[in-house]
Amino acid sequence: MQGVVKVVEETLFAIFMNGIFIKNFLLIQFLGLCSFVGVTKDTKSAAGMSGAVIFVMAMAATASYLMYAYILIPLKLEFLGLISFIVVIAALVQLVEFILRKHVTPLYRSLGIYLPLITTNCAVLGVVLLNVMKEYDFSQSVVFGVAAGIGYTIVMLMMSGIRERSTLVNVPSAVQGLPHAFLIATMLSMAFVNYFRVIPV
Amino acid sequence: MNALSEFIRGITKDNPIFGLVLGLCPTLAVTTSVENGIGMAAGTAFVLICSNMIISLLRKQIPASVRLPIFIIIIATFVSIVDMLMEAYTPPLYAALGVFIPLIVVNCIIIGRAEAYANKNNVFYSLIDALGESAGFLLVLMLIGGIREILGTGQIVTFGYHVVSIPINPATFMIMPPGAFLTIGILMAIVNYQKARKLARGG
Numbered sequence: 001m002q003g004v005v006k007v008v009e010e011t012l013f014a015i016f017m018n019g020i021f022i023k024n025f026l027l028i029q030f031l032g033l034c035s036f037v038g039v040t041k042d043t044k045s046a047a048g049m050s051g052a053v054i055f056v057m058a059m060a061a062t063a064s065y066l067m068y069a070y071i072l073i074p075l076k077l078e079f080l081g082l083i084s085f086i087v088v089i090a091a092l093v094q095l096v097e098f099i100l101r102k103h104v105t106p107l108y109r110s111l112g113i114y115l116p117l118i119t120t121n122c123a124v125l126g127v128v129l130l131n132v133m134k135e136y137d138f139s140q141s142v143v144f145g146v147a148a149g150i151g152y153t154i155v156m157l158m159m160s161g162i163r164e165r166s167t168l169v170n171v172p173s174a175v176q177g178l179p180h181a182f183l184i185a186t187m188l189s190m191a192f193v194n195y196f197r198v199i200p201v
Numbered sequence: 202m203n204a205l206s207e208f209i210r211g212i213t214k215d216n217p218i219f220g221l222v223l224g225l226c227p228t229l230a231v232t233t234s235v236e237n238g239i240g241m242a243a244g245t246a247f248v249l250i251c252s253n254m255i256i257s258l259l260r261k262q263i264p265a266s267v268r269l270p271i272f273i274i275i276i277a278t279f280v281s282i283v284d285m286l287m288e289a290y291t292p293p294l295y296a297a298l299g300v301f302i303p304l305i306v307v308n309c310i311i312i313g314r315a316e317a318y319a320n321k322n323n324v325f326y327s328l329i330d331a332l333g334e335s336a337g338f339l340l341v342l343m344l345i346g347g348i349r350e351i352l353g354t355g356q357i358v359t360f361g362y363h364v365v366s367i368p369i370n371p372a373t374f375m376i377m378p379p380g381a382f383l384t385i386g387i388l389m390a391i392v393n394y395q396k397a398r399k400l401a402r403g404g
Contacts, residue, residue, distance in 0.1 A: 120307050
């Protein structure tokens, strides 16, 4: 029975759904909360940030898998994993910024200011570290990276929509701002927790 | 500027969670119990103290234009040390904290203090600042962990000692993810209310 469950869990589709809903990065795993409360004041910037995150997450999952599997493991340098992942992500963000600025200027104008923020976003490093921890192979790593990015986007857009509409709501002055955002997050998180019951993990 | 007031400032005015609002991810993720909160705070404190001292020691040598990459490498080194030590000596805690131990490296508290304080002050004050911030972080994690554990399981068990138990019907909601958001939302509202009242009384 245990074996059957494990096989079902490891299909690419299961990893995909897991990354988006069941192990949602923002609401269930608490990764990337700084941007979650910081950049969700309006939908436009939330969408820009989400686009940049999907992009960098997918690239980081790919690049770090290749580096870990083909450079660090053969050389027995696994203990350098953390330091090298950070360097890879920082370099990748820089590279993406250069390429976008040169070739896709409109996209750069909308995503540009969010790119430097991503280097220290724990969600991106979280994807990479979880991939290593769960010993995913190449396709699983990439799928998990993309799925985590999509899950992030869905929640960012929901949150920013709700916050934009609730600016006119009359709440006590002590609750305004961050506490209000956290109380909204409580409701959203309650909805996402129920996905545990759909597919027991 | 005296050492005691610098230390107290880390707990009250510049408290990492309620004052500076930095490092929210570990605060919410690991506070399912007091024990996990203490473990997380200990790991963060080690990294914060070591990196603050090293960065303060090297602040005249580090060129301003590349300071952030250098800070991150220094911090990542200490995080790797903590990661390996915890894996070797406290395996149950390591399993409970999971991915959040390596993620100390992107905890905004550490790089924030390096940039805002250690880069400008001498080694002694940087050490005091790191101790104060660590104490503030520990207290908040213990508070949130305590609230969630006692409401979620009806008792607090820390490192094998049964600290306290209350006769309630445990609300599993509190140790699930939404409970974390609810707890910190209410605590932040209380802190804001107190700040506003203090301001109104003072001015």
